[in-house]
Amino acid sequence: MNLLDSLRYLAALAEHKHFGRAAQACCITQPALSNAIRALEDHFGASIVRRGRQYEGLTPEGELALAHGHRLLHEAEALRQALAGRAGAPVGRLVLGVVPSAEPLAARFAGLLQALHPGLQPVVRSLSSPEIEAGLDDLAIDLGLGYTARPEVRQRQLSVWPQYEERCWLLQADHASGAGAALRIAAPMGWADAARLRLALLTPEMHFRALVDQAFASAGARPRPALETNSLLALLMAVQPGADGDLAAVLPGALVSVARSHPGLVARPLHAPLLRTPVGFMSSAAGRPTLALQAALAAAQRPDWRALVDAHSGALGQADPAP
Numbered sequence: 001m002n003l004l005d006s007l008r009y010l011a012a013l014a015e016h017k018h019f020g021r022a023a024q025a026c027c028i029t030q031p032a033l034s035n036a037i038r039a040l041e042d043h044f045g046a047s048i049v050r051r052g053r054q055y056e057g058l059t060p061e062g063e064l065a066l067a068h069g070h071r072l073l074h075e076a077e078a079l080r081q082a083l084a085g086r087a088g089a090p091v092g093r094l095v096l097g098v099v100p101s102a103e104p105l106a107a108r109f110a111g112l113l114q115a116l117h118p119g120l121q122p123v124v125r126s127l128s129s130p131e132i133e134a135g136l137d138d139l140a141i142d143l144g145l146g147y148t149a150r151p152e153v154r155q156r157q158l159s160v161w162p163q164y165e166e167r168c169w170l171l172q173a174d175h176a177s178g179a180g181a182a183l184r185i186a187a188p189m190g191w192a193d194a195a196r197l198r199l200a201l202l203t204p205e206m207h208f209r210a211l212v213d214q215a216f217a218s219a220g221a222r223p224r225p226a227l228e229t230n231s232l233l234a235l236l237m238a239v240q241p242g243a244d245g246d247l248a249a250v251l252p253g254a255l256v257s258v259a260r261s262h263p264g265l266v267a268r269p270l271h272a273p274l275l276r277t278p279v280g281f282m283s284s285a286a287g288r289p290t291l292a293l294q295a296a297l298a299a300a301q302r303p304d305w306r307a308l309v310d311a312h313s314g315a316l317g318q319a320d321p322a323p
Contacts (some may be wrong), residue, residue, distance in 0.1 A: 148160045167276065
């Protein structure tokens, strides 16, 4: 039995929660993955996976094996990178866990990083805030991009590199300018006024929705969403010109920046109150950073990256409206 391979299969099974999809991700057959997991159980003399007709999760012993496995895999990858590369030319994988509202920025960052270091293979995963924090703690992911003011970030003593302050925008079809016009930045709108519109919002379990609900509550408003979804892309598509319903979506600046390529839309910064939410890179303070992680953190401090962040997130280069 190859211990590292078996632990990698266990990590894939925990991530995908399905034997077939985990096997596909590892480029092996499902029977091979199942046999490797059983061999791992025999090796440690403990049941690791709860099985029924399908995958039902890990046992307590399996959770412990997974936590130690992530650390062993992290050290193995760090050694591989150290032997294969050098500080100026790192090689290997960098797993980046990103909250959905920051996905456009993460994609830009991954592209910049790969251009700077062709030997690197960035892997961008869309995760919830708790998944990012737990993944960093377990060394299952190398770098997170998410909400740095959450109490859990302090509790886990994660290292933080601030990037920007996210703002909230109202995006809707621009009936004044017409369907073919470029994205127009219009006058700010108060949360209380926005609450009167037919709104498309994220579902309540998402952290960005919790921030939006807090802003509405501070303005003394309780909107009744016309549409809810856990997909930011779905929100963006719901307000396209010609879409039925004439909806307005509350979106972060990073998604509004993506809308610049969609004609016929108007964006208004939301204020009263003005919501500023810190977003930044995070990493574990435990374990030694891989060469890939060192390269990523250096790239995050580059002036050209900082300029890109300012242009495509938060206030989108606009002056903030009055609080």
